[in-house]
Amino acid sequence: MHGIPSQSTASVILDEILQYRRRFSAADQDLSAENRLVRHTQLPRIEAFVAQNRPIEFVLPAFPAKSPNPNKVLGEVPDMAEKLSLTFLNEVCRTIQQHYAPGARLTICSDGHVFSDLIGVSDATINVYQDQIKALIRDENLQHLAVLNLGDIQEFSPLIGNYDALRDTLIKGYADPLDAIRDQLISDEDGTRLYRAITRFLFEDGLLPDYQGSKTALQRDARQRAYGVIQSSWAWGNLLARCFPDAIRLSIHPQPASSLKMGIHMLPTKDDWLTPWHGTAVEIDGSFVLMKKAEALEINAEPVWIDGAHSHYQVTTQPRAEVA
Template identity: 45%
Template sequence: MVETALRSEVAVAVLRLLMAYQRQLPSGDTCRELPCAACDEPHLRKITAAMATGREIQLVLPAFPAKSPNRAKTISHLPDMAERVALEFLQSLCDRIERLYPPGARFVICSDGRVFGDLIGVPDEAVTAYRRELVAMIDQIGAERLDVFDLDDVHLGVDDHAAMREHLVTHYAQSLESVRAEVKAGDKALSIYRGMTRFLFEDQLGPGYEGSRAAALREARRRAYGVIQRSRAWGSLLAERFPDAVRLSIHPQPCGADKLGILLMETADGWLTPWHGVAVVTDGRTELVKRSDAERLGATLVRRGGRPSHYVLSRLTG
């Protein structure tokens, strides 16, 4: 009984550590009080189950797909300091969990660039290069508790990426018609659709775009349905592959969701991610912003290893 009570206490401490970085919706379906029992339940149950058998706590995070193709937001197609800071943060979370629970925790970064790269304007070659450099970065910083899993790992030995996506949709996706019906009904699906449309619209309006804004918006709206469809299919596949894992998300989540929204690094924009922005260092403080905003503020580009890495901003300049 004492052991069970202690395990429960440690499980709550681990969850509180994760919840300290919870990414919540700015308004609407939010928690009435903190800590929130409805938000705790799905995650606490899985943490406690792992502890009961002495296993590592598995944390599944769909993230790090590929860099946005809009160079007004990013500086290249490869991971840079923005990804590095986020990866170091995830490893630091595992380090702190290990101090609470010696078997520790492990993040499975489920890179989803291959899932919908064709819909977001990122070629498969760029997705491959991004993953290769991401894995190299994880090794370089010594992040031993971080793994990368993507659609290639589901289809080992297969080189036909279009066939991989087709298999995912055929076996795990709901129909586009049902996605459209959900969005039309409003509520959470409409909010997700609007957020996805915004991302796709912004990504299309890069420095080389020559069409009209109206045409870009129409195309973003059309593709948003497909991205939502495939993202959900990827989530279903991951639930099947990692049934005992705590499910995390880089997007804000409503109260009581089966996924826990988590911040990866400091940013004023609750929807911005390391692969949609750049890192700006100001007096030792690192923040995530869009490249155009960094340059508008007069920040200086820093290169590492012959590649663009991040920006540095002097307060006198800003």
Template identity: 30%
Template sequence: MDVSSLSLASLSSANTEDFRLSETGASPVWSPRIKPVQNNPPKNKSEILKPLNSKVGDLDITSRIMTIIQGYGQNEENSSGDAWLGRFKFEARVRKAVDHNTPILLVLPAFPWKSVNKVEKVLGALPDLGEVLALGRLNNLCEDIEQIYEPGARVTITSDGLVYNDLLGIPDEEVYEYGAALRRIPAEKEYVNIDFIRIMNLLGLTDQISMTKEEYLQTVGGVRETLVERFLDPTFIATDAIEEDRDINLTYCGYLKFLAKDLKYSPVTAGVIGKNEYRRAVKRVAQDMIIRGKAFAAAIDWALPDHVRLSIHRSTGLNKLSFPLVPQINHFSMTPWHCCIAVTAKGEFRTAHKTALVDTHDLVEHEGRPSYFRDRSSPAEILD
């Protein structure tokens, strides 16, 4: 069960500046947003002329920023005992931003589309309360950094929807509609530190930022081919990588788990007969996703070399920071596009598949669409 201590009444009346999830990822908390406290004014002219960030100050503020970022993560245990194996790698990127007094940049490849299994797992094809909570937590990270570092931070979301959707039988139109609805959430909730970049922009195939559905669909052609041709290492063999690379193995196991449910309702397996053939289809799609994901990761590193890399997958933390979007107390959180949100009588958030909730919880709508489940003993407020 999730461990949020936010009450439904609080959430109903809260504005986005007051809705925060803790930086540790363990206990979402309700507290007013505290503005950064200004340092004591300089006592003499030499202090006024001193650079904004001295060398000692740079190292100190960089370390504090890294600790905030790390506090939001949840990496796998490792033999070295380090909580984040990749901290030193990404610390250099944060220090570079501090040296130039510019925002700390982070990137998260995620938010592809809602699961193809809309019978058992999710409420529909469009974002719901899960995405609102997820984007809110990303924005909270940036706000926490801003409390100690005035330029603040920004998270860029680059959707991986077009990287994988054809492998699961999800139409390009559905990817666009989910993404368009997702982009409206930060504006509506005033999550001012969230940016988006589409894969076609990431690859340099277009410089058009705002796209209609028609323009988007016209640009889709060749995206996946370009991605693999330009960024996949020709020596990369997925089966070997799955055996030899722990991070890739963790991602692959995660793919197997969700694909076992997803592909039951996908046109990709429409002609599959028998359990063994179905298992082979699941493994084949998972391996293809590993290949595309390897190329996508390389494209992100190429296009956004100064960004701290976040991930929604379990990992050792060597090349990214695993970032649970809706933290849970006993396990790494399911992503909002693979589950529903249940709000308990205590105002806690729990992630679960639709079939685990539909008989024991009430469905709550928001603006005419299903948004989340609520314990039948919960108060009747709606989360706005």
């Protein structure tokens, strides 16, 4: 009988996360069947924390840096999109604590330095972004969140500041060969989706206002870099699995229902792959949605400034009441 309360608590915790699960878009997918698969994989992992009365531990590789393309984002630093997303993640943990006294903690494993050489963002820009993410967490009192950087891991700490050496050490110690990754992506439907999504991000990020080359050449370059980004990202995941062997692994991308990783939406978005650092927050009649900056301008969204910085956009579709 002792196991029944723990199992019940674990199920409630998993249900809380499943509300926000990021899925692949497909009309033929059965949500109930998917959720059963997710429960089969994740429930025992959560039950292990509950059985030991430990805080549920989540890790989320995310928040690398803003896209370099000004048609997608407002600038290089966190804005309302990040603030809303971080607040949401903290709220999920806070809600879990209402069901389970030890609560939950979520470590954001910032992966900007992991692949900055491949995404066209400098390590200095990433440092500013990461520092402001930490400041947001502190200023908003998001007590359930922490940030982990590649250099924060003991094995890598002697290399802090030498970002090429950090990346090289990660690849040598934790990455699969590029040929093996290519074969895996090509042979797996979900892998192919991931490869196409990363290629699209890199292609879009490269379409800068001053880009003079051909789109064909940029597409070819994006395809090649996508393999490297995925290799680096998976190496980071392998390292995190070693550092957090019991943690529930969340992802910014849709994941197969049977995966150890669960995709999670942090903001409503029309695009299952869009993230806060590839888009901007747009408030429409009081509710926020994530979209690219160019899309916000197409619907005549108005910029909103907070403390002298462009924070987000706003659209009002409801007619205003006339003043008598």
